[in-house]
Amino acid sequence: EVQLLESGGALVQPGGSLGLSCAASGFTFNTYAMTWVRQAPGKGLEWVGSISGSGERTYYADSVKGRFTISRDNSKNTLYLQMSSLRAGDTAVYYCAKDRRTGWELLLNYWGQGTLVTVSS
Amino acid sequence: DTQMTQSPSSLSASVGDRVTITCRASQGINNYLAWYQQKPGRVPRLLIYNASTVQSGVPSRFTGSASGTEFTLSISCLQPEDVATYFCQKYNSAPLTFGGGTKVEIK
Numbered sequence: 417e418v419q420l421l422e423s424g425g426a427l428v429q430p431g432g433s434l435g436l437s438c439a440a441s442g443f444t445f446n447t448y449a450m451t452w453v454r455q456a457p458g459k460g461l462e463w464v465g466s467i468s469g470s471g472e473r474t475y476y477a478d479s480v481k482g483r484f485t486i487s488r489d490n491s492k493n494t495l496y497l498q499m500s501s502l503r504a505g506d507t508a509v510y511y512c513a514k515d516r517r518t519g520w521e522l523l524l525n526y527w528g529q530g531t532l533v534t535v536s537s
Numbered sequence: 538d539t540q541m542t543q544s545p546s547s548l549s550a551s552v553g554d555r556v557t558i559t560c561r562a563s564q565g566i567n568n569y570l571a572w573y574q575q576k577p578g579r580v581p582r583l584l585i586y587n588a589s590t591v592q593s594g595v596p597s598r599f600t601g602s603a604s605g606t607e608f609t610l611s612i613s614c615l616q617p618e619d620v621a622t623y624f625c626q627k628y629n630s631a632p633l634t635f636g637g638g639t640k641v642e643i644k
Contacts, residue, residue: 451633453581461573461581461624463633475631511580522628523571525592527580 418442418526420512425531432502432535438495438512438528446470446490447518452497454508455530464497464510468520480506502535509533539564543625543636549644554615558639560625562606569629572601572610575638576621584623585610617643 424436438450452464465476467486474486485498495512509532513524540563550556560570568588573581583592588603598613612619620643625636 453633460622460638461575461626461635463635466631466633477632516583516586522631522633523569523583523586524573524581524626525583527582529580 418514420514420526420528422510422512422528422531425510425533427534427536428502429537430503430535433498433500434502434533435499436497436510436512436531436533438497440493440495440512440514443514444518445488445493449515449520449522450486450488450495451513451515451522451524452486452495453511453513453524453527454506454533455511456505456508459508462508466522467495469518473520499533502533504535507533507535538632539566539627539629539634541625541627541634541636543639545639546637547640547642549642550615551644552615552617556612556615556619556641558610558623558625558641560608560610560636562608562627565606566627566629568603569627570601570603570608571626571628572599573624573626574619574621575624581624586628612641615641615643 421439451466483501509530511530512528514526516523516525542561570588572585575581585601589601
């Protein structure tokens with residue numbers, strides 16, 4: 417059974433940094449691209465960025481480029497999102513999601529339960 | 538970047554009604570279009586991909602279609618458990634883009 421478990425969400429001050437993790441199980445982690453998606457309270461879904469199975473290729477939304485970094489440790493079956501220079505507009509539930517098939521598809525068929533990041537003073 | 542315009546933003550229909558949601562891409566995406574359902578307080582669930590392929594386990598009342606850059610999600614016979622927000626998403630290339638969502642309620 418595929419499981420994705422995010423952790424690390426917290427209250428952080430504007431300008432601060434925070435790291436999120438997503439522990440994966442139930443599939444061959446290093447063969448699937450992974451994606452972070454966020455959802456501000458009461459709002460829609462916003463793509464944050466994606467990383468290939470090997471970790472060699474990453475893409476980011478313009479809204480987070482230069483501030484957020486996606487990485488993965490395939491030996492630990494874990495996906496990461498390192499966030500810096502956080503702003504109030506980054507307040508959201510952050511989901512990690514798995515591609516439907518191996519390779520690079522960016523079609524998300526499993527989602528974690530999400531972790532809440534609140535940026536406020 | 539390709540923009541995804543979804544309409545309506547909300548709708549209210551009776552149980553048993555046919556419901557249609559539209560998503561329009563600002564440029565061609567070769568039918569790399571998915572639909573997700575997000576029930577209140579829940580995680581998004583993949584319903585349809587490749588514009589019209591129904592994900593395993595999804596009830597047959599959900600269908601998708603495409604005409605050029607216009608995509609449609611239909612619910613043939615609305616059920617109470619279909620109350621949710623529905624999002625389209627293009628995935629032909631990064632950046633991934635979601636539509637703004639359509640909130641479906643029961644009248």
